[in-house]
Amino acid sequence: MADPIQQFEIKTIATLGKIGPYDIALTNSGLFMLAAVGVISLLMILGARSRAMVPGRFQSLAEVSYEFVANTVRSSAGKEGMKFFPFVFSLFMFVLVLNLFGMVPGGFTVTSHIIVTFVLALLVISTVLIYGIATHGTHFFHLFVPSGVPMFVLPVITVIEIVSFLARPVSLSMRLFANMMAGHIALKLFAGFVVTLGGLGVVGFAGAILPLGIAVAITALEFLVAFIQAYVFTILTCIYLHDALHPGH
């Protein structure tokens, strides 16, 4: 049976140079990221080109994605959150397109590597920290000191608040990574059952029907998960940005 982990293997496509002992290489992961950026840019450029009153195919796709993200930002981060719209929109489109690339047969799922999702989450958290401290100064740290707490439990609560803040990038990245990886492994396993059982003759054919049905159902579920996880990533980004805009009120 095919190895279900093999699909996550990083392969070097071209080596561009060296820094110390490390290769600077274009991997399949990097290639898919570049492709995602290319596809998103193409969609937006084609969508913005005609600027028709009655939108065409690309334009309505671009408009739908804009409206969707803009509504998410407005409802979760508030009106002032719209200054972060370009950032949030880029994140959403990047994660969504990478998730969907993973659904192309033979494709590589970049978001199934925790280092990728963790760097994206770090980007979000450092934006929150830098913007929060730059605009609110020390007032930003009121985020960790809730008001109306008795003095004698305040130190404990503050430590818990700090740890819970530190847990945010971890949970943000782990959620996306775990979902994508688990889904793809499950898909590969059931598809592998079909092939193995199919090779066993008539009895195998009958036995392969059930895993085949499950594989089809998981494929549909994975499309849903690809979308939902991109959305969850976006909405949590907005909620954290909301904290940066209005710390501890």
Next chain:
Amino acid sequence: MADEGAGERPPKGPDPTDAELHERLKSLETRLGRAKRSDEPDAPKADGSLSGSAFGRAVRLSSELVAGVLVGGGLGLGFDRLAGTKPWGLIVLLMIGFAAGVLNLVRSAGLTGSGKNGGSGSPPQS
């Protein structure tokens, strides 16, 4: 949209009068207003409202808890290595991490009244 308008319009006969047109315009305006209002809530909602699917919600909530425990454990191990207080840092910070995980979990489920993290006192939504 088309079937909604069809009920009000007479199928055959003379052109609609000014009053009728006015009436129709008014009903359209109220409907547009309603649609706009439901699109743009004034206050940020609790993220409990993103219950797109029960599955997504389950994964979201469980990862909050796991992340809290992991970060607590990681901090504990690091503290022990720096301060040489094995295993007390791990024990204490693991418990704090668990508390932080539960806090994040309860918050992202939208159950707290603490005015933070988008939870701003809104009732729990399921």
